[in-house]
Amino acid sequence: MMRQRKTMALWGITLLTSLWAVAANANIFWIFDPKGVMAETNLHYLIIDVLIMGGIVGITTLLTIWFMWKYHKGKNRGAYDPHWSHSNVLEVVVWGIPIIAVGFLSYFAYKGTFEVNPYNPTVITKHMDPKGDPVEVDVIATDWQWLFVYPQYHMAVANELVLPVNTPAFFRLTSSDVTTTFFVPQLVGMIDVMPGMRTKNALLSHNIGTYQGYASDYCGAGTSWMRFETRIVSKEDFKNWVARVKSSPNTMTYASFDRFAKPYINVHQRVVYYSHVQDGLFDHLMMEVMNGKTWPVPPAMTENMVAYLQKQAAEHRD
Amino acid sequence: MSAHSSTDPKTAVLWDTHDHGHDVISTRTFGFFLYLLSDGMIFATLFAAYGVLSYSHSYAAGPTPASFVHPWYTFLQTVALFLSVLAYGMGMGGLKRGSKSGLLSGLLAAFVLGVVFLGLDIHDMMDLADHGITIMTSGGTSAFIFLTQTHAAHIFFGLVWIAVMILQVMIQGFTTDTVGRLLSLRMFWHMQAIIWVFVYIFVYLWGYMS
Amino acid sequence: MLVPLAGGWNPLLGRLALDQIPYNNPILAPLFVVVALGALALIALITYYHKWGYLWKEWLTTVDHKKLGVMYIIIGLVMLFRGFVDGLMIRTQQVWANGPDSSGVFGAVHGYLTPFHFGQVYSAHGLIMILLAATPLLVGFMNIIVPIQVGARDMAYPYLNALGLWITAAGAALIMASLFIGDFSHNGWFGYAPLFEIQYSPGVGVDYWIWTLELLALGTSLGGINIIATIVKMRAPGMSWFKLPIFTWASLSANIIALTSFPALQLALALVASDRYLGSHFFTAGLGGNLMLYTNLFWIWGHPEVYFVILPAFGMMSEIFPVFSEKPLFGYITMVAASFAIAGVSWLVWLHHFFTMGAGPEVNSFFSIATMLVGIPTGVKVFNWAFTMYRGRLTFSAAMLWAIGALFLLLVGGLTGMMLAIPAINYMVHNSVFVVAHFHSMLLVIVYAVFGSVIFWFPKVFGFKLDEYWAKVMFWLFSAGTVGVFVPMYMLGFMGETRRLDYVFNTAWHPYLVAEEIGIFLYCLSVVAFFVLLYVSIRDRVKNQVGQDAWGTSRSLEWLTHSPVPFYNFAVIPHINERDEVAWRRQHGLVQKQPEKYLDIHMPNNTGMALYIGALTFVLAFALTWRIWWLCLGSLVAIIALMIVRSFQGDAGYIIPAAEVERMEKEALAREARIQTGAHPLPAGGRPVPGEAIAYERQDKL
Ligand code: HEA
Ligand code: HEA
Numbered sequence A: 001m002m003r004q005r006k007t008m009a010l011w012g013i014t015l016l017t018s019l020w021a022v023a024a025n026a027n028i029f030w031i032f033d034p035k036g037v038m039a040e041t042n043l044h045y046l047i048i049d050v051l052i053m054g055g056i057v058g059i060t061t062l063l064t065i066w067f068m069w070k071y072h073k074g075k076n077r078g079a080y081d082p083h084w085s086h087s088n089v090l091e092v093v094v095w096g097i098p099i100i101a102v103g104f105l106s107y108f109a110y111k112g113t114f115e116v117n118p119y120n121p122t123v124i125t126k127h128m129d130p131k132g133d134p135v136e137v138d139v140i141a142t143d144w145q146w147l148f149v150y151p152q153y154h155m156a157v158a159n160e161l162v163l164p165v166n167t168p169a170f171f172r173l174t175s176s177d178v179t180t181t182f183f184v185p186q187l188v189g190m191i192d193v194m195p196g197m198r199t200k201n202a203l204l205s206h207n208i209g210t211y212q213g214y215a216s217d218y219c220g221a222g223t224s225w226m227r228f229e230t231r232i233v234s235k236e237d238f239k240n241w242v243a244r245v246k247s248s249p250n251t252m253t254y255a256s257f258d259r260f261a262k263p264y265i266n267v268h269q270r271v272v273y274y275s276h277v278q279d280g281l282f283d284h285l286m287m288e289v290m291n292g293k294t295w296p297v298p299p300a301m302t303e304n305m306v307a308y309l310q311k312q313a314a315e316h317r318d
Numbered sequence B: 001m002s003a004h005s006s007t008d009p010k011t012a013v014l015w016d017t018h019d020h021g022h023d024v025i026s027t028r029t030f031g032f033f034l035y036l037l038s039d040g041m042i043f044a045t046l047f048a049a050y051g052v053l054s055y056s057h058s059y060a061a062g063p064t065p066a067s068f069v070h071p072w073y074t075f076l077q078t079v080a081l082f083l084s085v086l087a088y089g090m091g092m093g094g095l096k097r098g099s100k101s102g103l104l105s106g107l108l109a110a111f112v113l114g115v116v117f118l119g120l121d122i123h124d125m126m127d128l129a130d131h132g133i134t135i136m137t138s139g140g141t142s143a144f145i146f147l148t149q150t151h152a153a154h155i156f157f158g159l160v161w162i163a164v165m166i167l168q169v170m171i172q173g174f175t176t177d178t179v180g181r182l183l184s185l186r187m188f189w190h191m192q193a194i195i196w197v198f199v200y201i202f203v204y205l206w207g208y209m210s
Numbered sequence C: 001m002l003v004p005l006a007g008g009w010n011p012l013l014g015r016l017a018l019d020q021i022p023y024n025n026p027i028l029a030p031l032f033v034v035v036a037l038g039a040l041a042l043i044a045l046i047t048y049y050h051k052w053g054y055l056w057k058e059w060l061t062t063v064d065h066k067k068l069g070v071m072y073i074i075i076g077l078v079m080l081f082r083g084f085v086d087g088l089m090i091r092t093q094q095v096w097a098n099g100p101d102s103s104g105v106f107g108a109v110h111g112y113l114t115p116f117h118f119g120q121v122y123s124a125h126g127l128i129m130i131l132l133a134a135t136p137l138l139v140g141f142m143n144i145i146v147p148i149q150v151g152a153r154d155m156a157y158p159y160l161n162a163l164g165l166w167i168t169a170a171g172a173a174l175i176m177a178s179l180f181i182g183d184f185s186h187n188g189w190f191g192y193a194p195l196f197e198i199q200y201s202p203g204v205g206v207d208y209w210i211w212t213l214e215l216l217a218l219g220t221s222l223g224g225i226n227i228i229a230t231i232v233k234m235r236a237p238g239m240s241w242f243k244l245p246i247f248t249w250a251s252l253s254a255n256i257i258a259l260t261s262f263p264a265l266q267l268a269l270a271l272v273a274s275d276r277y278l279g280s281h282f283f284t285a286g287l288g289g290n291l292m293l294y295t296n297l298f299w300i301w302g303h304p305e306v307y308f309v310i311l312p313a314f315g316m317m318s319e320i321f322p323v324f325s326e327k328p329l330f331g332y333i334t335m336v337a338a339s340f341a342i343a344g345v346s347w348l349v350w351l352h353h354f355f356t357m358g359a360g361p362e363v364n365s366f367f368s369i370a371t372m373l374v375g376i377p378t379g380v381k382v383f384n385w386a387f388t389m390y391r392g393r394l395t396f397s398a399a400m401l402w403a404i405g406a407l408f409l410l411l412v413g414g415l416t417g418m419m420l421a422i423p424a425i426n427y428m429v430h431n432s433v434f435v436v437a438h439f440h441s442m443l444l445v446i447v448y449a450v451f452g453s454v455i456f457w458f459p460k461v462f463g464f465k466l467d468e469y470w471a472k473v474m475f476w477l478f479s480a481g482t483v484g485v486f487v488p489m490y491m492l493g494f495m496g497e498t499r500r501l502d503y504v505f506n507t508a509w510h511p512y513l514v515a516e517e518i519g520i521f522l523y524c525l526s527v528v529a530f531f532v533l534l535y536v537s538i539r540d541r542v543k544n545q546v547g548q549d550a551w552g553t554s555r556s557l558e559w560l561t562h563s564p565v566p567f568y569n570f571a572v573i574p575h576i577n578e579r580d581e582v583a584w585r586r587q588h589g590l591v592q593k594q595p596e597k598y599l600d601i602h603m604p605n606n607t608g609m610a611l612y613i614g615a616l617t618f619v620l621a622f623a624l625t626w627r628i629w630w631l632c633l634g635s636l637v638a639i640i641a642l643m644i645v646r647s648f649q650g651d652a653g654y655i656i657p658a659a660e661v662e663r664m665e666k667e668a669l670a671r672e673a674r675i676q677t678g679a680h681p682l683p684a685g686g687r688p689v690p691g692e693a694i695a696y697e698r699q700d701k702l
């Protein structure tokens, strides 16, 4: 038995160290590498929680292992007391420690929830640069693409989100037919995107760079490809980018949105610019959905995806 | 609180010297009570769902209860159901006296009144359908119809059960089995009346007034 | 009244048509052949050995709680295996379909499963594991152990017990049918509104999901009623509440949760069905529907459900630790209090499954704090187990190893659960594989406790012990698999990998996916070890026979009767004096003291009725799934008719005369004595084999 345990331990250690070696090479732990104020705050609470809980759980683990070692039958390391099954002091300790710990955690949970409240995140409003006007973005999720409408600029972009650095961005989100979740791990936590409903989120980043965003909740066949790069660019670059979008020949009206919202699996990560968007698209969509409009998923998708994609390419928009 | 005994091992009784069987009827009615508890939870959840789906936007610009419920009509149903429960209770008085005919006439009356209740309900539903109010109309009407008809389905199965009990008592008389079932059925029938009170208040009265 | 359908429908077969049978699917068709051949082989074997009569009389029509429990456990193990194969398929798809350059076969762009097929695999995996593996395994143990622990002859309602089993079996059959006839749901085990509405999920998959869950909810509720009533009404004389064995307490608290929470699930699914069949608007986005209502209703059940499955597992651990520490359980009263505290708080936390839905910070922090409160009683349990070992004499037998493994997993799962419970953290890891790793840590606590219990109680049910060596080999292989799969999964969670990806876009994650695949391989080896374990143990069954107290240090009442337990449990109902009655009797040399006088025993008769009704519920659910209306009506009427017939028949049971009881007892005691002296009472290869040892020829009817 002993030998077997050792081989197992060896296996485990090799596995863990090799994993760690890979991890050390590239910083791919997105959650530990936040580049936005919201994500940073979240990480801050993660560390607090792990310190408190890890302390207790770690001590409990060590204690248990120690008992296992000490009271191993036949080793005679500790005294055997066949009747000991109650102690008032320990009773107080076993209830007391978790109660105190949960007390602390509750305080942080409460505080943190307000700080990163997606509807009114105090970490962002507090940091708000009085001169940097916030950018507003209306996010519309379809099956299975993202449409980012910039109402201040009357323009829209599909499947790419570009924001100026050091400037708060405020999102309103809705979906054309099913529920999914909006997520950019290094910048901001998740918020659900639901049809016929509006949720909000906010983001502020001081770090220029490109970050991965995606649909983080299952919403049908195209979920895995429903991604958008999120680029935080300098204010200068943002202006240029707006100009680029503005020069695109595509526009988005209520009618063309109806076409856009038809189920489409974005395997090639297509990005489209729309130089002009009909005003009120977001509210119009919400009203339509509330009045029963849907964009049904064709049954053909269930069987053979390669065939469906061919069909999609043949009859559709790329 | 250790394993040190408080019982003296020398005199302790180790085996049950006489087989005192369990009280079959009380065990069964207890189990049935537990079932009713879970059934009550179904209704509680259903009422919650109804509450969520009774905001004005839940009716999606369609008709709201204020325009289609008729508390007076439904009051007839209330009367029928309450009389049915009363009749059942009087029948159970017959059981106490050991009078088979007393019980049977009570059950029969309860059955007939239950049928009246159900008939009124079905008529009401058909009437609503004629006015274009069905389960498909809106979230609000879905909740309205599902809630009332879940209750009606309970009444229907209760009626089947009453019919079975009438036959059973006629054939088998008062046995442990039949008496236990009569007691469970009484609980069931009362429970439906209680739930109906909630339906009447929350769906019909409240719906009419809002 | 009915919703128009996208595909075809005809009055005779409903939506069922030949093209719904995936005979050309490269994965399912061969699998079907394998399953069909296996079934044929089984049938041939039973026929060859003339075992149909035995099977029918002793198992299919039985109302004996131990046999029903054994059948529950068999269903659970087979389904655990099916769930494992699903897990293997998930992992293989993800390690393969990684990065834009990965290849694809069988109509998939990457990997070997199309998104819809992949969705079906994990949805079926989740549902099967929780409701058809964990739940039947636990209910099976409650069935076997609880009546004996409270000193009863059987459950309060033996016939209802059989009905619960067969309805559960019908649920298992339905989800297995979805493999080969039509599709299963791809909406995850908990379903998404409005994705499961007919516009977005036009096939029959969601309908299979609805009716499978409805059947399982019904079966489990019936079981719950039975167990609660047994504990409340059937306790032996002298067994006051605080002498109740701890596993029985755990079962009671768990089943109270089940009884009060399953209705929410039943209702939620009925409303989904109403949307899909009748065209109502409960959970649609438009026309007044409210899709968030579904999510709330589901988790009002879903969260209590996870405590419904963990509490009995805690009970099992609380039985195993004392026996192999040779000490009473530390803090019995607090253990009981903690179980009920967990059960109580479990009602107030459901919203933590959707913190990201955008509720206000007040609401989110309320549910966050409520969630964390559960950590307090759970922590008390962990500490009490640790103090049970303190000053004990620990034997690291296989059962104990599984229990200790469960304890450590609980710590890991608890640590990560407490992270998820804080909204600020949850926003970052919700819907990620970090959550998946959290709940597998927790749910594997159940699997560990169950394997511990299989080893622990096996001798009680079958009269011989399982092989310790192979049980330990299996434990280490399984644990290595757990580390291999779930440690990398936690890391991937911190890298931002979300769950349910049929295509994993980031190639940087590849090494971790490979590590998980190695873990899966180790799991495969552990399954092999399990079969070797069974083979070796059954081969050596005569050598490994045990007397009533299989471990020599046992404590609760089930160890007072023979192993295997006679079908009447106790020849004479014991009178309870102390909390750990058997430990107390052993301590005072009273274990061998037999009753002086035997009495007649009254037992219930077997009946095929439960099996028939169970089979009909399958037909009903199948007909509903495929919308074969005439069959729905027919089977519903048949079910009600059978129930009425049964109510007219009743069951008077039958009597075993006192003299006969005495004869059987003497025989069992003589056998026990021979085991003690080491004289093998039976020729090698002879009896007992599982099940036969408790067979009894009964004279029918009273
Ligand atoms: C009790 C519940 C339970 C259990 C035990 C497991 C066990 C396992 N699960 Fe599962 N899992 C879920 C419940 C469970 N799971 C749920 C609810 C989901 C979410 C689904 C969803 O998203 O909707 C999920 C999702 C899920 C995913 C996530 C997919 C995704 O979202 O990306 C993965 C991926 O790796 C996975 C893998 C595994 C693995 C490898 C095991 C292993 O631990 C399995 C180990 C088991 C064995 C090794 C079998 C041993 C069996 C025997 C020895 C018996 C043999 C006997 C006979 C045949 C008689 N599971
Ligand atoms: C048996 C199953 C089981 C159990 C017991 C638990 C226990 C807990 N779970 Fe888990 N959970 C699941 C099964 C389970 N969970 C499943 C299946 C899902 C997801 C389903 C899906 O989405 O598909 C889920 C998801 C889930 C979420 C939602 C995640 C998300 O989707 O974003 C959350 C969030 O709060 C959570 C929290 C907790 C907490 C706080 C506990 C606590 O009960 C843990 C308590 C234990 C401890 C805390 C450790 C021991 C204590 C000590 C050592 C003392 C010290 C303690 C303190 C100081 C507090 N769980």
Ligand code: CUA
Residues within 6 Å of the ligand: A192, A194, A197, C292, C357, C358
């Ligand atoms: Cu939650 Cu809309």
Ligand SMILES: [Cu+2]
Residues within 6 Å of the ligand: C302, C303, C306, C349, C350, C352, C353
């Ligand atoms: Cu939960």
